[in-house]
Amino acid sequence: MSSPTGPSSGLPVRMPRPRQPGRHRRPEPVTAPEGAPALVLAVPGSPSATSRGLAEEVVSIARSELPGLDALIGFVESEEEEFPSLTEVLARTVPPAEETAEPAGPPPVVVPLLASPDSGYLDIVRTAVRDSGSEARITDVLGPHPLLAEAVHVRLSEAGLARADRARLFTVATAADGIVLGTVGGQEAVQAAGITGMLLSARLAVPVLAAALDEKGSVADIAARLTEAGSQQLALAPCLIGPELPEGLLAAGAEEAGCPAAEPLGSYPAVGKLVLSAYMAEVGITPQQPPQGAQVR
Numbered sequence: 001m002s003s004p005t006g007p008s009s010g011l012p013v014r015m016p017r018p019r020q021p022g023r024h025r026r027p028e029p030v031t032a033p034e035g036a037p038a039l040v041l042a043v044p045g046s047p048s049a050t051s052r053g054l055a056e057e058v059v060s061i062a063r064s065e066l067p068g069l070d071a072l073i074g075f076v077e078s079e080e081e082e083f084p085s086l087t088e089v090l091a092r093t094v095p096p097a098e099e100t101a102e103p104a105g106p107p108p109v110v111v112p113l114l115a116s117p118d119s120g121y122l123d124i125v126r127t128a129v130r131d132s133g134s135e136a137r138i139t140d141v142l143g144p145h146p147l148l149a150e151a152v153h154v155r156l157s158e159a160g161l162a163r164a165d166r167a168r169l170f171t172v173a174t175a176a177d178g179i180v181l182g183t184v185g186g187q188e189a190v191q192a193a194g195i196t197g198m199l200l201s202a203r204l205a206v207p208v209l210a211a212a213l214d215e216k217g218s219v220a221d222i223a224a225r226l227t228e229a230g231s232q233q234l235a236l237a238p239c240l241i242g243p244e245l246p247e248g249l250l251a252a253g254a255e256e257a258g259c260p261a262a263e264p265l266g267s268y269p270a271v272g273k274l275v276l277s278a279y280m281a282e283v284g285i286t287p288q289q290p291p292q293g294a295q296v297r
Contacts (some may be wrong), residue, residue, distance in 0.1 A: 005211070006148050008227050015225065016209065021131065024214065025210050029275050030066060030285065030286075030287060031066065031067045031068045031069075032066050032067065032068035032069045032070070032285075033285065035105060035106065036068075036069075036070070036106070036283060036285070037060050037070075037105065037107060037108050037109050037283060038070040038071065038072055038105075038108040038109070039059075039062065039069060039070065039071045039072070039091060039107040039111060039276075039279045040071075040072045040073070040074055040086070040089055040090060040093075040106065040108045040109065040110045040111070040136065041055055041059055041071065041072070041073050041074070041111055041113055041275060042074055042076050042086050042110050042111065042112045042113060042115060042128075043055045043073060043074065043075050043076060043124050043243050044076045044077065044112070044114060044115050044118070044243050044244040045076070045077065045243035045244050045245070045246070046077060046109075047077065047078045047082075047083035049076040050242075051075075051243040052073070052075075052083065052243055053242065054241070054266055054267050055070060055073045055243070056073065057267035057272070058113065058233070058267050058271055058272045058275055059071045059272070059275075060272070061267070061269055061271070061272025061273065062272045062273075062276040062279070063277075064272075065272070065276050066276055066280070066285075067108045068274075069279075070291065072089050072093075072108070073089070074086030074087075074088070074089035074090065074110075074128070075125050075232060076092040076125060076128065077122060077124065081170075082098040085128070085230040086110070086125065086128040086129075086132075087131050087132045088194060088257070090108065090128060090131075090132035090133075090134040090136055091132040091133060091134065092227060093105075093107070093108050093136070093200075093286065094132065094133045094134050097233055103185045104197050107134055107135040107136045107137065108134065108136045108137075109136065109138075109139060109279050109283060110125060110129065110137065110138045110139065111275050111278045111279055112125055112141050112142075113142075113241055113243060113244075113271075113275070114140070114141040114142065114185075114241070114244060115141065115142050115143045115145050115148055115183070115193075115196075115240055115241055115265065116139075116141060116144070116185055116188075116190075116192040116193050116196075116239060116240075117141050117185060117188045117189055117191035118184065118185030118186070118189055118244065119186060119188065120185065120186075121185070121244065122138075122141075125138060126138065131297055137282055138218075139279065139281070139282045140277040140278060142241075142260065142271065142274040142275065142278065143193070143195075143196050143239070143274075144172050144192045144195035144196040144199070145196065145274060146199050147270035147274055148196045148199075148239060148265070148274070149196050149197075149199035149200040149203055150165055150203070150204075150268065150270055151238060151265045151268040151270045151271065152181070152196070152200050152237050152238075152262070152265065153200060153203050153204065154262070154268060155237065155262040155263050155268070156176070156179070156204075156235060156237050156262045158262070158263070159235075159260065159261075159263065160174045161174060161175060161176045161235040161237075162175050162176065162204055162235070163175060163204070163262060171195055173263045174233075174260075175233070176206065176207075176225035176231075176233050176234055176235035176259070177206050177207075177208070177230075177231045177232060177233050177234075178200075178207050178208075178209040178227070178231025178232075178233070178234045178235075179197070179200065179204070179206060179207070179209075179226075179230070179235055179236075179237050180204060180209060180210075180211050180219060180222050180223055180234060180235070180236045180237070180253075180257050180259070181193050181194075181196065181197040181200065181208050181209065181210045181211065181237055181238075181239050182210075182211055182212075182213040182219065182237065182238045182239065182240065182250065182253050182261075183210060183211075183212060183213065183238070184212065184238055184240065184243075184244060184245065184246075185212075185244075186212070186215075187197070187212070189212070190210045190211070190212050190218075191210075193210040193239040194209070194210040196210075196239055197209060197210050197239070198231050205235075206231070207229060207231060209222045209225060209226060210222070210239070211223075211253075212251065213238070213245075213249050213250065213252075213253045214246070219232065219236070219253045219256045219257050220256045220257065222257075223256070223257040223258065223259070224276055227291075233259075234257055234258070234259035235259055235260055235261065235262065236250070236254045236257050236258070236259055236261040236262070236263045237261070238250055238254055238261070238262065238263075238264045238265070240264045240265065241264060241265050241271055242264040242265065245264055248269055250264070275293060
């Protein structure tokens with residue numbers, strides 16, 4: 001039997017921790033403001049159950065970082081009812097034209113699920129916004145960014161191609177001493193991936209050069225440049241999330257370079273955080289910072 005104040009078993013009762021005053025207090029968590037626009041994740045590539053699962057995981061990460069976030073998923077190239085197209089998803093957010101309609105909420109914010117610029121996909125996204133009748137705003141792509149370099153590093157370490165932690169002194173026998181950082185989407189994408197590559201090079205202390213997986217001879221040329229510079233054990237690392245990567249292209253790139261390859265970034269937590277960061281920057285939501293001089297534990 002328990003009393004009104006708690007169980008009578010003698011077990012300790014878990015009580016909420018009091019909020020610490022002053023310099024040691026934690027920042028209040030940020031939540032989505034009331035009436036904030038929806039986030040629409042624009043997923044490139046041929047839609048599939050795999051890409052849908054990845055997109056759902058990315059959206060879940062964003063929601064966990066910003067409680068109350070209204071997030072939707074639209075597939076850029078979908079023609080199947082099973083996978084709602086970006087145009088269809090955006091059209092649902094457009095208010096009806098009747099005079100009696102309730103005041104419309106703010107137009108949604110579209111975040112392309114791309115690590116690097118791809119003019120072809122971005123043109124399709126802009127067309128989808130126009131065709132939907134929506135006044136949605138489109139954010140920049142997710143990279144270049146240090147968090148993408150972190151994600152590539154993790155995927156390389158998972159494949160046994162890099163040390164998992166820069167602080168550790170042990171070596172990995174199969175660690176690469178030269179990285180081909182693969183992307184798709186033309187020279188603008190290669191340039192953006194090259195910036196992420198410089199950040200990755202600083203993490204791994206090995207040379208990293210970007211190559212276009214969808215451009216014939218690009219991977220082989222970059223692999224040759226790394227070999228000529230002294231690299232003896234190469235690895236191919238895609239600076240790509242996954243849905244934008246045509247099937248078989250990564251394997252073909254690895255064969256062209258004559259080296260093993262890591263997996264795409266997928267739903268690594270940094271991807272969800274970058275999607276949310278792009279949305280928050282567009283909407284004007286400022287991440288909560290601890291008080292000046294605070295020691296966050």
